[in-house]
Amino acid sequence: MAKIAILGHGVVGSGVCEVVASNQESIIRRAGQPIEIKRILDLREFETLSYADKFTKNFDDILNDDEISVVVEVMGGVSPAYEYAKALIKKGKSVVTSNKELVAAKGAKLLKLAKENNTNFYFEASVGGGIPIIRPMHMCLAANEIDEIAGILNGTTNFILTKMIKEQMNFDTALKLAQDLGYAERNPSADVDGHDACRKICILASLAFGRHVHPENVLTEGITNITLEDVDYANNWGGVIKLIGRAKRIEGSDKIECMVTPAFVSNHSQLANIDDVFNGVLIRGNATGDVVFYGKGAGKLPTASAVIADVIDVAKSNTTSKSLSWEECDENIVVDYKTTSSVFYVRVAGKDEDILEEAIDRIFNTVTHLHPKDKPMNETGFVTELINENEMENLLNKLSDENIDILTKIRIVNY
């Protein structure tokens, strides 16, 4: 019998209680023993629940209970989650979390501490909710050098973009709908500004490339400026707009490229059809080629299921996983995005289409012009060749100098 505690009885925490109760049979089959929730830390009252007796408001009740071997941290936020996790690991308990903010900020530190104390720090649910991605990446792709990772990592923004693409709903209406459906918070910034996706790509990149990738070093652009016009241009180009987090090993260097931005994704891409609140992660390995994992990226039961899979794993082993880990790294291993190159889509406005296209052709040499139906006469869109970010800025400045308005600039990816 493995006895566990849960920190936080919110959406995921209550989901863990539910899945433990309803899937005990398959848990025993996999873990070789039953799992019992002994204590739940939450400051709120839950007197009407059948398991109300398990609640405590005092963290020490869990910290000092030697029967509890695994603690599930699903409070969210870095503090006090970090302090709690540290204290628990030092007591020899394993910690399982779904808290991407914690892992993205303190993952290397907690992994190191777990190793020192011969316990485990697992976080499958922190990326991709119910999609198994951390463990397959770590274990099954072991005989691969991972060259590149790209993913649709945030369900809320993907829901909004899907509504814009499939139903011509504008951003504000789609966001409102997402809020009404409970997919987006009242303050939607963490989602729509790309911060949530950024934390997740940092976790994946840290694991793939072996050193901690700090979110603050990663260019992060959200989707708040995407318009239905851009959706039309993307369609005319042959693709859709997705919020993509991506990381890439730089050949012959120990640095990586890493960014979160909206991007044009070709209709032929496996990422193009990942719609609504679904997530998908593509891993490009030198031996496997492209492997894609797809599923519900969030939600109570999928996330709880991933948490419990970690608990089962911890319950089964009594040594630290040596390889599910990466090094702490104060150095910034992400290159300045301005030194990298992309293919760009740009939408501009000016006097009329002919004047715009003449200026574009003169300044950019080779571009592909896009001509969606029903576009206004005074604007146009085009796609560049592969071009350095700095150089791109210079060329856009030249367009501005001719009184041309730069309306949107979106990178184009080739996954």
Place this chain on the structure above:
Amino acid sequence: MAKIAILGHGVVGSGVCEVVASNQESIIRRAGQPIEIKRILDLREFETLSYADKFTKNFDDILNDDEISVVVEVMGGVSPAYEYAKALIKKGKSVVTSNKELVAAKGAKLLKLAKENNTNFYFEASVGGGIPIIRPMHMCLAANEIDEIAGILNGTTNFILTKMIKEQMNFDTALKLAQDLGYAERNPSADVDGHDACRKICILASLAFGRHVHPENVLTEGITNITLEDVDYANNWGGVIKLIGRAKRIEGSDKIECMVTPAFVSNHSQLANIDDVFNGVLIRGNATGDVVFYGKGAGKLPTASAVIADVIDVAKSNTTSKSLSWEECDENIVVDYKTTSSVFYVRVAGKDEDILEEAIDRIFNTVTHLHPKDKPMNETGFVTELINENEMENLLNKLSDENIDILTKIRIVNY
């Protein structure tokens, strides 16, 4: 240093040598130790290879070498692979295989034997080539009851169907192309008749539902009768034809439904866009919802990479995995497909469309008629409601009694 041996230096075996050589650094990082190939069993001569000194034609050189702790079986076929695997496991060696025929026929027996001898029998590469699927299904979906599995499990047939769908190539030409490209064997029966896909769904179903599923109990239909006309009808319906292997828990019973057949898949399905030689597997869990794994289902390096991931896993642990297992079961746990129900697409020919549609409406009550462009006047296609297989046969016999030719009958799935 883990010393391994390889049985068979064909496509996968030589790929294992290649990946071990080229990815030694990441292997050490993950396994905590280097992996050395000590012996390779093959009856052919490979004198020009740099590692020619490792070859032997005598199985006993491997069986009796106490330094060799893990043996990779990539010979294919049930015999002598099964006898070799048994002997090796009894000697306390772990066996890793990519041989789906072996696992589908003898998986339960070898897993039991491995448990008795405190070794491991792993087979990640037997399904989905380089796509991690066995281990994610086993570990990460631990806190789930798996209700249903469906997959595009054979790259050759998927390549042929993709050519038929996207390039209106007929079956024979597409098969010829697949053979010329090395995707299909000279005798393509194992692929095009569905046997390969059948072995794979049996392995996945055994793992998901806990008891051995024998291929001979699974309805297996291939793609040789699929025509370009059927492709047009599928398109008119709003989908594509794929060869789908599927298994489903029957609520309130310890039996399952399991079959391999061509199927109409809606364009909205994540399986619809899995094209060419790619494979994809959908797992429907009670907590995770739908999770899809997608990637190259075959090929030298992807498959070798999956084999080595297993080797690394075995090298890291020195106890038997208790849960990657299923029970031997002489009983047939697959229900007779005739007791199950499906939605069907049917194409028929007769005198003219009006007469055909009148007979169909009279005999079937409710159907949806399909009207693709350019179809001959003397044929038509329709989609039934959910209908029992036996009842379906009766109704089709009634159509035949009215001198209507049944040209094709394809099931429609809802993944």
